Amino acid sequence: MTDSTKKSTIDSSRRDFLSKAAVAGTVTIAPGLLLHSTAQAASSGNISTRPHDEDVSNKNRWGLLIDTEKCATGCTDCVDACNEENGLVSHGRPETDAQYIRKVTLKEKSTGHESSLPLMCQHCETAPCADVCPTGASFVRADGIALVDKHICIGCRYCMMACPYKARSFVHEDVENQKLTAPRGKGTVESCTMCVTRIDNGGIPACVEACTAENHNAMIFGDLNNPNSDISIALKSRGGKQIRSDLALNTGVRYQGLNE
Amino acid sequence: MSKIEYTSLEGKSPAYFGLLGGLALIMLLALASVFYMEHEGHHVTGMTNQIVWGMPHVFAIFLIVAASGALNVASIASVFRKKIYEPMARLSALLAVALLAGGLVVLLLDLGRPDRLIIAMTYYNFKSIFAWNIILYTGFFGFVGAYLWTMMDHNVYRFKPYAGFFAFIWRLILTTGTGSIFGFLVARSAYDAALMAPMFIIMSFSFGLAIFLLVLMASYRWTNMELGDVVVNRLRNLLGVFVASVLYFTTVYHLTNLYATQHHGVEKFLLLEGGVFTNIFWVGEILIGGIIPLILIYAPGVKNSRNTLGLICTMIIIGGMSKIYTILIAGQAYPMELFPGYEVSSSFYDGVVNGYTPSLPEILLGLGGVAMTLFIVAFALKVLRFLPVSLADSVADPHSAK
Amino acid sequence: MTRFLRQFAVPVYALIGLTLLSPSAIAETPFPTIHEPSDESLKCIHPEDEMRRNHMKYILHERDETMHEGIREEPESLANCINCHVEPDEKGEIAGIDSDKHFCNACHQYAAVQIDCFQCHADRPQKFINRNGHSSSITQQLKRTLADNAGVNE
Numbered sequence: 001m002t003d004s005t006k007k008s009t010i011d012s013s014r015r016d017f018l019s020k021a022a023v024a025g026t027v028t029i030a031p032g033l034l035l036h037s038t039a040q041a042a043s044s045g046n047i048s049t050r051p052h053d054e055d056v057s058n059k060n061r062w063g064l065l066i067d068t069e070k071c072a073t074g075c076t077d078c079v080d081a082c083n084e085e086n087g088l089v090s091h092g093r094p095e096t097d098a099q100y101i102r103k104v105t106l107k108e109k110s111t112g113h114e115s116s117l118p119l120m121c122q123h124c125e126t127a128p129c130a131d132v133c134p135t136g137a138s139f140v141r142a143d144g145i146a147l148v149d150k151h152i153c154i155g156c157r158y159c160m161m162a163c164p165y166k167a168r169s170f171v172h173e174d175v176e177n178q179k180l181t182a183p184r185g186k187g188t189v190e191s192c193t194m195c196v197t198r199i200d201n202g203g204i205p206a207c208v209e210a211c212t213a214e215n216h217n218a219m220i221f222g223d224l225n226n227p228n229s230d231i232s233i234a235l236k237s238r239g240g241k242q243i244r245s246d247l248a249l250n251t252g253v254r255y256q257g258l259n260e
Numbered sequence: 261m262s263k264i265e266y267t268s269l270e271g272k273s274p275a276y277f278g279l280l281g282g283l284a285l286i287m288l289l290a291l292a293s294v295f296y297m298e299h300e301g302h303h304v305t306g307m308t309n310q311i312v313w314g315m316p317h318v319f320a321i322f323l324i325v326a327a328s329g330a331l332n333v334a335s336i337a338s339v340f341r342k343k344i345y346e347p348m349a350r351l352s353a354l355l356a357v358a359l360l361a362g363g364l365v366v367l368l369l370d371l372g373r374p375d376r377l378i379i380a381m382t383y384y385n386f387k388s389i390f391a392w393n394i395i396l397y398t399g400f401f402g403f404v405g406a407y408l409w410t411m412m413d414h415n416v417y418r419f420k421p422y423a424g425f426f427a428f429i430w431r432l433i434l435t436t437g438t439g440s441i442f443g444f445l446v447a448r449s450a451y452d453a454a455l456m457a458p459m460f461i462i463m464s465f466s467f468g469l470a471i472f473l474l475v476l477m478a479s480y481r482w483t484n485m486e487l488g489d490v491v492v493n494r495l496r497n498l499l500g501v502f503v504a505s506v507l508y509f510t511t512v513y514h515l516t517n518l519y520a521t522q523h524h525g526v527e528k529f530l531l532l533e534g535g536v537f538t539n540i541f542w543v544g545e546i547l548i549g550g551i552i553p554l555i556l557i558y559a560p561g562v563k564n565s566r567n568t569l570g571l572i573c574t575m576i577i578i579g580g581m582s583k584i585y586t587i588l589i590a591g592q593a594y595p596m597e598l599f600p601g602y603e604v605s606s607s608f609y610d611g612v613v614n615g616y617t618p619s620l621p622e623i624l625l626g627l628g629g630v631a632m633t634l635f636i637v638a639f640a641l642k643v644l645r646f647l648p649v650s651l652a653d654s655v656a657d658p659h660s661a662k
Numbered sequence: 663m664t665r666f667l668r669q670f671a672v673p674v675y676a677l678i679g680l681t682l683l684s685p686s687a688i689a690e691t692p693f694p695t696i697h698e699p700s701d702e703s704l705k706c707i708h709p710e711d712e713m714r715r716n717h718m719k720y721i722l723h724e725r726d727e728t729m730h731e732g733i734r735e736e737p738e739s740l741a742n743c744i745n746c747h748v749e750p751d752e753k754g755e756i757a758g759i760d761s762d763k764h765f766c767n768a769c770h771q772y773a774a775v776q777i778d779c780f781q782c783h784a785d786r787p788q789k790f791i792n793r794n795g796h797s798s799s800i801t802q803q804l805k806r807t808l809a810d811n812a813g814v815n816e
Contacts, residue, residue: 050732052735053735055732055733056732094607095308095310096308096309097309098309099607102607102608102610103606103607104604104605104606104610105605105606106599106603106604107602107603107604108602109601119598119606131387132389132444132445133385133388134380134384134388134390134391134393135379135380135383136383136385136388137383141732143732151725151729153376154371154372154374154377155371155376156390157313157372158441161313161448162446163447164598165596166309166310166598166608168309169309170302171301172303173300173301174301174781175781177784178782178784179788180784180787183782183783184782185782186301186372187298187302187372187373187781189372196732200732243598243599244598258599
């Protein structure tokens with residue numbers, strides 16, 4: 001599958017080998033991944049250039065920016081891409097089926113103005129899910145991605161009670177044919193991972209990729225900590241709203257075009 | 261006051277074995293439900309991604325809250341030195357431990373991964389009130405267990421006041437912790453109130469005492485031992501105060517919400533338009549769980565009627581379950597307000613009141629916890645001496661003799 | 663404290679697994695051999711004996727580093743185990759984790775230790791996972807179900 005496995009014949013110093021593979025810089029993990037040259041990306045802040053053997057750090061803060069004016073009502077390209085990427089399938093039971101992203105249609109009560117937006121885990125800096133999780137299975141990675149460590153999730157669902165965005169799903173049945181990069185199983189809680197495996201391999205989330213590929217361009221992914229990234233530039237020029245900003249959770253997902 | 265004599269149940273009658281057998285059967289059914297739920301996955305329950313905590317949690321929280329309250333009688337005896345409660349302290353502590361065990365088992369068996377109990381015990385996130393609760397529950401067993409030991413073993417009898425005091429403090433912290441499970445949730449309009457913790461404490465007093473009274477009266481009736489009116493009426497008056505306090509807290513909670521405009525939506529839902537939830541609130545929680553028992557407790561005509569008191573206690577238990585049901589389920593059923601000022605719709609039930617129909621396995625699991633509690637009590641009463649030989653008026657309060 | 667306690671988690675799991683063993687499996691199962699990857703260059707990141715004894719330590723170590731620190735380079739990842747050691751047989755059929763032919767299951771049956779990995783993780787390399795059974799997307803199905811429900815309610 002990858003360069004790394006093919007080279008992994010000797011068991012000398014693993015780290016040695018790892019850094020070599022990372023320098024190669026063109027490691028492709030999943031098909032359809034956008035490939036950027038390392039040098040260009042380093043300055044842009046639009047994708048991760050972290051070597052694979054280096055811990056994630058708070059140097060980066062990965063985020064999404066969604067322009068609701070470009071997001072068409074009824075379009076589900078991002079949702080479909082997410083379901084495909086994570087192997088989410090319907091069991092014909094919408095109340096218990098997992099959804100990482102959902103399209104929300106908004107109608108302003110006073111004006112009747114309609115808009116549409118994708119809503120997913122908002123990747124809060126101070127995430128209520130991580131605060132309440134008894135085992136620490138819900139956590140926010142140093143680079144701002146909120147994740148569930150399903151190895152230690154006991155399925156208590158307290159995070160689902162705590163999440164102000166209703167962003168989480170509980171796996172209500174046995175799961176088969178999981179995607180290699182998206183492990184998921186019965187009895188644990190899950191939500192949008194911002195396609196963390198893609199990000200770690202220098203890619204962008206599947207939803208953003210699909211939205212861009214279809215020329216909607218309603219979603220931007222990038223490093224909120226890097227002032228040169230597309231997302232930071234867009235935020236600086238037009239601002240961005242956090243959903244339920246009253247809770248001061250400092251979300252990693254921001255929205256433009258929402259009246260308020 | 262003369263030394264109190266304790267006895268254990270003889271426990272040889274067919275009725276006793278019938279009781280144990282019946283309870284065991286319910287526990288077995290509950291276990292079967294658990295296997296079914298865990299094997300199929302939670303989609304066979306009424307719980308969904310919208311109503312994530314359901315009937316098992318209603319039972320579990322009720323039992324855990326009542327556990328702390330059941331210790332009341334012992335606390336009043338040891339901490340506040342009221343002699344009249346002294347003989348009943350053992351039963352009170354036993355019931356507290358049994359209720360907690362029953363509640364925890366339900367909570368545990370509803371987990372998505374109950375096989376990972378060891379992880380719950382070894383990985384702690386100390387910012388989580390839930391993780392703290394795991395410690396509080398374990399500690400409760402320890403403290404109340406030690407307290408029971410000091411009461412029952414005359415070698416360590418001299419430590420009883422200390423054990424009783426720590427058990428008392430611990431159980432206040434424990435119920436604060438249980439209430440805070442909801443109080444610390446900022447996400448949902450119906451929760452997120454500091455009042456939750458004290459309200460849960462006063463709820464524990466009321467529910468715990470109601471269950472204690474039922475167990476006490478049943479034990480003495482079925483063993484033909486004497487239980488005098490002095491003791492019972494003292495407890496009955498206390499119960500009245502607790503029921504009134506719960507009503508008071510409920511009123512304050514809703515009044516506070518009604519004052520804040522942003523909470524009008526959820527209050528309208530709970531109090532007026534919530535359909536089944538509104539009915540459960542007014543009929544179950546307020547009428548059956550509050551007003552009627554209050555009237556009956558202080559009604560002069562039925563003052564010494566044990567049957568009426570049994571009815572009162574049952575009503576308080578039903579009311580208590582209703583109260584937790586409205587807090588827990590209605591709180592989740594009301595849609596989260598993500599976009600104030602907008603009408604929202606989505607494929608994930610945004611902006612919709614979520615329905616919940618408890619499934620049979622869930623209810624059986626909850627009843628299994630209740631059965632386990634009663635099984636522990638019935639069994640313990642046979643093996644050890646928990647019950648005073650007599651609680652007749654002359655024993656309980658010699659000064660009352662005319 | 664928690665770190666100290668954590669080290670017991672695995673042995674305790676193993677014990678739980680052991681208690682769940684089915685006695686008949688031992689007598690009947692032959693000593694399992696591990697399928698060697700057909701690609702010569704992929705062989706042996708560690709000697710077989712070492713792997714038989716300690717694969718879980720490698721995987722567990724990997725698990726926490728990858729999950730929490732984002733380190734994704736080390737060869738001893740579960741995904742790599744599966745990618746190299748699970749291949750189609752002569753008939754072109756590929757064994758899932760429920761099959762005796764799956765190299766993880768074969769050995770674990772023999773040792774009577776329950777595996778917890780594949781309730782969540784893919785048991786076959788991605789290229790062999792047949793997803794045709796679930797071709798319609800979750801949103802399409804959801805829309806359909808919602809439409810059906812709406813029809814019923816009205």
